[in-house]
Structures are given as structure tokens and as C-alpha cells.
């Protein structure tokens with residue numbers, strides 16, 4: 001199933017978000033251009049991509065080593081999810097973000 005008019009599948013994109021961020025796409029299924037084009041037009045894939053990218057930025061700042069410990073990664077990921085849920089709930093409740 002596709003979110004927009006192109007024939008790129010959301011599941012295909014999400015399965016490759018990590019490889020996309022790591023610049024490790026093997027090129028067999030989707031190219032960088034195809035994924036970028038899909039993220040441009042698909043909110044749900046873009047939010048997943050943004051979340052993963054945000055985690056990596058936090059980890060890059062807080063940890064000099066290339067691979068952060070899984071525990072730290074999960075902790076950061078959970079905190080970002082929490083913030084996002086709060087923001088989403090605020091928008092849903094009032095119709096406007098309460099900041």
C-alpha cells in the first residue's frame with residue numbers, strides 16, 4: 001500500500017530508513033532519490049525518519065564512540081517518543097499547540 005501516487009511502498013521505505021541514514025543502501029530495491037521523494041510526500045514515513053534521525057543526533061552529541069550502548073539508545077528513543085506523544089496530545093486537545 002502506498003501513501004501517495006508513486007509506487008514506493010511505505011513498508012519498503014521504513015525497512016530501509018536505517019540503511020538510508022547510515023548511507024548503506026544496497027541499491028537493490030530503493031535508491032536514495034526514491035526514498036527522499038517518498039519522505040517528502042508521506043507524513044508517517046517522514047515522522048519515523050525524523051525520530052530516528054533525532055535519536056542519532058542526540059547520541060552523536062552525547063557519545064563520542066561510534067556505536068552508543070543499546071541501553072542509552074533505548075532511553076533516548078523512549079524520551080523522544082514521550083515528548084512527541086505529549087505534543088501530539090496537546091495539538092489534538094486544543095486544536096493548537098500549547099507551548
Ligand SMILES: [Zn+2]
Nearest residue numbers: 003010042045
Ligand atoms: Zn510512506
